Structure formats: structure tokens, C-alpha cells
Amino acid sequence: MARDPRSEPDAPSLDEVLAALDDADCRAIIRALDEPLSAGEVSDRCDIPSSTAYRKLDLLTEADLLTEATEVRPDGHHTTLYDVDFERVIIALEDGHELDVGIDRPARSADERLAEMWQEVRKET
Numbered sequence: 001m002a003r004d005p006r007s008e009p010d011a012p013s014l015d016e017v018l019a020a021l022d023d024a025d026c027r028a029i030i031r032a033l034d035e036p037l038s039a040g041e042v043s044d045r046c047d048i049p050s051s052t053a054y055r056k057l058d059l060l061t062e063a064d065l066l067t068e069a070t071e072v073r074p075d076g077h078h079t080t081l082y083d084v085d086f087e088r089v090i091i092a093l094e095d096g097h098e099l100d101v102g103i104d105r106p107a108r109s110a111d112e113r114l115a116e117m118w119q120e121v122r123k124e125t
Contacts, residue, residue, distance in 0.1 A: 012064045014101045017089060020063040025056045029082075036069065036081035057082055064103060065089075069119060 020026045025048055032045040043053040060066040060082075067085040072078050088104040108116070 014099055016063040017101045020059050026060050033084045036083040038079045
């Protein structure tokens with residue numbers, strides 16, 4: 001998934017966000033992510049099979065509710081860490097009675113924004 005999760009053109013659809021939040025395992029994962037965790041750690045904390053954890057993490061990431069970061073390890077066995085990337089989800093009734101979704105995100109420091117940019121560059125190469 002080589003995209004900027006904060007860019008408007010790739011913003012998640014209402015259906016993607018609602019599908020993720022309507023899933024009990026996804027909600028359990030969100031509650032468990034009080035710090036960045038690997039998929040294996042999520043599986044253990046939420047007491048769900050690894051295959052389910054990976055599917056639910058993908059669902060939450062596609063809905064832009066989680067961020068992914070690569071933890072580079074000296075032994076060369078890098079791992080992906082997942083973290084919550086929202087403070088509030090807002091569903092609004094817009095003109096024409098269309099539903100729209102907005103996601104309020106935590107403020108990022110300059111260092112965090114730079115790290116995100118490099119992460120995206122690495123994904124595309």
C-alpha cells in the first residue's frame with residue numbers, strides 16, 4: 001500500500017470506515033493499540049488468530065484508522081508496527097442528504113512527518 005494516508009484524494013470511503021468500526025475484532029484491536037504493536041502482538045493481546053489479525057489490520061489500515069511503520073532491527077528481521085491514527089471519526093449529513101465521513105487525526109511533529117515521507121518512499125522503491 002504505497003499511499004499517503006493523510007492525502008484527501010485517497011481518503012477512505014464512508015463504507016470502508018463503517019465496515020472497520022462495525023467489526024468487533026477491529027474495535028478490540030483499536031482498544032489494544034495503546035502503543036505501536038506488531039501483528040503478532042496484536043494477535044496475542046486480542047486473543048485472535050494471526051490470520052484474522054492480519055486481515056483486520058489490513059481493514060483498519062485501508063480505512064485510514066491505523067498507520068503502519070517499519071521497525072528496522074539490527075538482525076535484519078524487520079517488522080511492521082501498527083498504531084491508531086485518529087482521535088475522532090465524524091459522520092455528517094451533507095447537502096443533498098449525502099453522508100460524509102471525516103477523520104480527526106493527532107498532530108504530528110516535523111520528525112514524524114519526515115519519517116512518514118521516508119516510509120512511503122521506501123514502499124515505492
